[in-house]
Each structure stands twice: as C-alpha cells, then as structure tokens.
Amino acid sequence: MVGKDVQVDGILTSGCPEVLAATPGRLLDLLGLGALTLASVSFLVLDEADKMLQLGFEDQLDAIAKAIRRDRQCLLFSATFPLRLRQAADRWLTSKDKVVIRVGAVDIGGAEEGEEAAEQGDARIEAASGSRSSELASTLTVSKSIEQIVHVCAEHKRFRKLIRFMDKIRQEEKDQGVRQRALVIVFCNTIKTLKAVASFLGKHKHPCAPLHSGIPQAKRERALSEFKAGSLQLLIATDVAARGLHVKHLRYVINYDFPPNLEQYCHRIGRTGRDGESGTAMSFFTRNMAPLSRDLVLLLERSGQKVDQHLRALAEGKDGQPAGSDEDSHEEAGAEIPAAKMQEPAEE
Template structure:
C-alpha cells in the first residue's frame, strides 16, 4: 500500500509539472537547483589575474609611470606599481584627487573594490607633504583610522606597513581583547598612523597613553562607516568626534607640526595656518542606509565630496553568482552538507590539489558551534570566528583559513565587514541576515577585485518581509530568481 501511495504521489507531481508548462508565462516556477561555480574556472581566472599582475609588476620596473596612474602623486604611482596594479579602481580614481587636496570625502562602493587604498594612499601623501618621514616623531598620530572590528583593523594596519617600505612612516594597531601594555609601549614610539577600534582607542586616551587633538590627528578615516555610525558605536563615536572636531574648527590645514616644511605644505594646501585646524574626515563603506546619513553628516564638512560607485542602490560585484533557496529551517543542515559535498566532488573531479575554501555565515554563536561540530564529524577541516573567541583564537582561525589549512570557516557577522580573503570562491548564508545591507557585506567576501565568486543563501519563511526587496536586488544584478 505504501508503494502504491508513493506511485500515486509521483503521478500527481508529474501532472502538476505538465500543468505548470501550460500556465501563462507570467507565473514563474522557482527553481530549487543550484548551479555551482566550477572550481577550475574560479582557479584559472584567479591564476590569470595573478599572472597579469605579475607581468604588470615586471613591466612597472621598466615603465615608471603607467599611463592610467600618471595623474596621481608619485607615491601613489610607485606603490601601485610595486603591488602589480597599473590602474586605479573606480572608487580610487574618484577618491584620490579629492582626498589628496584635503577635501572631506564620503565614498560608497561595493565590497572588494579597493576602498582601503582609496583612503590610505592619499593620507600618506598628505603626511609626506606635511614633512612627516621615518625620522619625525609626532606627539600624536597624524592619521587615525577607525574600524568596527579587530580583524578589519589588523588588515588595514597590514596595508599601512606595506607602504612603510616606501615612506618609513610607522603604524600601530590597537584593539580590545588583548592586554594594553604592549600597545602602550608601541604608542611610545610615536607612530604616524594609528589604526584601531573605537573602544580601545578611548581606553588609551582615558589612561593618558594616547593624545588626540584636531591639530595632531588631522587625517581621520571611518572605515565601514555605516556600522561605525550605528547605535552600538554611537556613544564612542560621539566622544571621539568631540575630541577631534571642535565646534568652531577651521578647515584642514597641516598634518601635525613637524617643522617649517609642514607649515609651507599646509599653506600650499590652502589651510591658512589656523591654530586649531579642522581635521580632514573620510567615510568609506559598501552601504550607507538612510538611517545613518544624518549621523555621517555630523562628521563631514559642508563642502565634502560624496561619491557612490554602484551598479544599483546597493551594489554587489557582477562577478558573483547569487543563489537564494527557500527552505524549511530543519532542512538547512542537510542542504549545507549536500552543497559542500557537491563542491568537493567538483574539485576532486578536476584533480585540484587543495579543496576550495567556503565561508559559512550564521546569525548566532550557538549555531556557529553546532555547524563547526557537524562539519568536523563529516570529515571537513572547519574553524570558527565569532565574538566570544579570544584574540589569539580568532587570529589562528583566520590564519588557517587564509592559508588553506581549513576548508570551511563558520562565522558570525564579525567576519563580514571589510575582510579581504583572497581567492575565496564560495560564501554560504546558512542563516539569512535580517537586513539586505548585511547580506551585501557577507556576499562581498567573495568576488574580491573582480574575481569570480558564488554566494548560496538559505531563505526561510520568517524573513518574508524582505523577500520583495531581495528579489529586486537579485534582479538588479541580473541574477536568476
């Protein structure tokens, strides 16, 4: 009888399928199939990009000024060539002229579009113009970069240290979760650039280990500005703004006061030599929701430049394939394992030496732990990244994942902001985020700098309220629905 029931149900399903074909074209049947990004395609594309950069770097040794970099200061040209880049990304091309001239700037661009260098290189140009070098010892950091997470702060500091080879400018990175003593010791070496999280920076100010003034810290950056200006950071940001942006401050002039050369540079920039100049402020992010625009405006000068480099209202790289599958909550573990098995099978059939890496997002720490345990039982090398892990544990997890020693990283949104994980082909939203802004940041961990990427998301009934905007987002990026 059970077999007869199964046969009848199959027959009914077949009839429904025939009926669906005869329905009007306006009624779309959602597909449950997931078209995988072929790992070999992603790998070959990444290899081609690496060869192109290597060739550009080799050519750059002979051609000091690549054509697309000629409009920019020599430092920017030298650094870009040293890294194998012969042209700026769109956000860099938009930001560099305004930022180098001392103008406040708000930049919105998709994840992986090169925002870090868009603000970092002009800041270092400004520091050099003010007379800073490896031999100067500023009383406080001339450049201050605020980041919402420890991981992003460390990543930005790494980029700063790459530029040090050309400039000698010192960088210190500070963040919570580790003892202050070593950070206080490093601040005693008078760094030119300070990168850190707001909470730890204020702790160091309160302890008297760090001095922040408008005249001293004259180049201020808020990276991932939308999260920095959200409610969770608002009290800390208000305190920092009171320290750095006095109500009656003058426009940006000189970056610190290392000597006569600095004053001349400040005059050349049109600063006027004010006693308490207003710092130059830059805000960069992948999204700028309406609810934080008013908060952002309090940081920016009235004549700030506002640039949005997007293909739509909220942008995701066109090299990323997005797949959203509607499913029941209890079916997600099996679907995740099936997806990972398909990726593994594709890689093995292509005889790849290393399995492609997969970043899996969950909304709760409890879920992260459950998934990590489940994947380990299935034979996957999985690591975790969430807010309750110690800083050494988080750094070890990131190191293993970036090096390819772990195939899967399961993370909360602490990993979704600004992190640059090269050659990451796959992202999975095990738990769909409650906002599309967070979805954009998560998906942006793959497809970095025009590489191919694949984002697979589970969507459950409780998120029906954002189904319409999600469909609009997918359609705007020419994704199948």
C-alpha cells in the same frame, strides 16, 4: 597608535606623528587631558563608519569632528551607506564637493548630486515595499563578480541541502582535477547553531573549524591562519567574520542562517568575489524571513541575479510555494544550487 593600553606619557614623548590611528573614546580622553590637539589635522578618516554608528559612537565622532579644522578632508569607508550614516556625513563632510565611490562606479559632483544618487536607491525600495525602518532604508551594492543564489526552503531541510551543496562543490573539483580545494565560509546566526552545523559537516566527511566570539583569540587566529594558508578549507562562523576578513581565493560564502538584515547580508557575501576573482554566495531563506523578501528581490534584480520563483512569491505576499509543487524537484536536476565554475587558484 592610540588605544586603551597606550599611556599618556608615551603620547607626550613620541613627538608629532604624521598619522594617528585611534579609537574614538580614547582619543577624546587624551584631548580632554590636553595630551594632544587636533587643530592641525588635515585628514579625518573614519573606517567602518556605519558599524561605529551602530555601536553608539556617534556623539564621540561628532566631538572629534568639531575638534578638527573645517577645511579638512574627510573620508568615510563603509560597505553600506544607511540613512543614519548619510545624515551624519552631512555634519562631518564640510566641503560642498563630495565624491561617492561605489563598487564599479564613481559619482562626482556637488552635495545634491551625491545625495540624489543615494536617494534613488532608497526610492526604488520604498516604492515597492512602503514604509520601513531607517535600518533598511539603505543604498546597498553587491559586486557583480559575486553570483548570488537564494534558495527558499524549510528550516529542517537546510542540513541536507548544505551537505548536498558541499558534496557538489567537492565532486566537481575532483572531476576537474583541481589540486587546491576551494575555500568556503558557512555563516550561522548563533553559536548554538554553528556548533550543530560544524558537527554535522564533520560527520559527513567535510572537516571544518568553528570561528565565534566564544573561542579564545589565539585559537581563532590559528584557525584563520590555516584557512588563509589553504590547509583548512571550510570555516563555520558567526558574524565575527562578516567584516574586515580578507582571504584570497575565498570562492564560496554560504548563509546557513539568513542574516537579520540586508546590510549584514552584503557584508557577509562581500567576503568573496574580491580582487577581481569570481565568487558564489548561497543563502538558505526560510519563510520566517519573509519581511526581507521584497528588498532582497530588489537587491538581486539590481545586481543582475536570477530570482528564485518561491522568493518572488514571498515578496508578492504569496505562500512562496504553489500548491502541489515540489521545491526540491528542480534542485535535484542541478538547476537550483549550481556550483561556480572551478578554477585553480593562481600561484602566489
């Protein structure tokens, strides 16, 4: 394990490990000091590759790739495959034969075939919405085990709608005699909003715990442990929980704030619907997010999901709520924010 706290002497005296896990910067430091060589490395594995590019590690990763022999095997793990990552992959993947594995599908063939499959997803987006930044020119995939519900609403109505949705979940559990309550994560974009949402839920008899970067690590780990154990069923989080968090039997993800881009949306809702289980993702979509509506509609349609009529109207450049309509009328009947079918979690 190579990190900032690992001393060079420890690396030099540990012999020749078969697997080396490292951060890019620290690994390059050790290479520069001559503490190790990558000349005999056969496999290069990059986890959360898209995130590392976002954090500015592209130059470091290029340098590491150049330090490893070209007949290596390279594996990239990423929940999304944005254009920038595909361009970098062309440099890092030295073999002509590439395998692209997506949720529910495997594409095997030459470089041209893999790129063509990725480009087809981009072409559908670009044809519908015209030019856009490379951040949004992505091939996005969401597991079909996740029911996606995107509800267009005014910002000031989200508190009430959130409570209504939570009340519906808990009432259905009570009616069905479910012993273990479903686990729920509510995502917010800022710590300030998170605190307000957590306070509001607590006052309405939905006990919860916050999870954000301003909380000491020990307290965050304790909240996560309680959440995974089921003693805590409701977690209010920022995007600190959007990646790398795997919680069994997590049934619901709620986007109180819709994320700033669709890649982050996929990361967030991907916390549910794992290990063959079904999940539900409820997202409140306010009209200030209208620039994302076209791509979001395409993503929902590609995943076989129903599209809210007001969201489709926004995507078509309309107001999003026809004059004289009541966006809450069909919600009151239970059609707009259905709760997923309750199932008691399997025994461990």
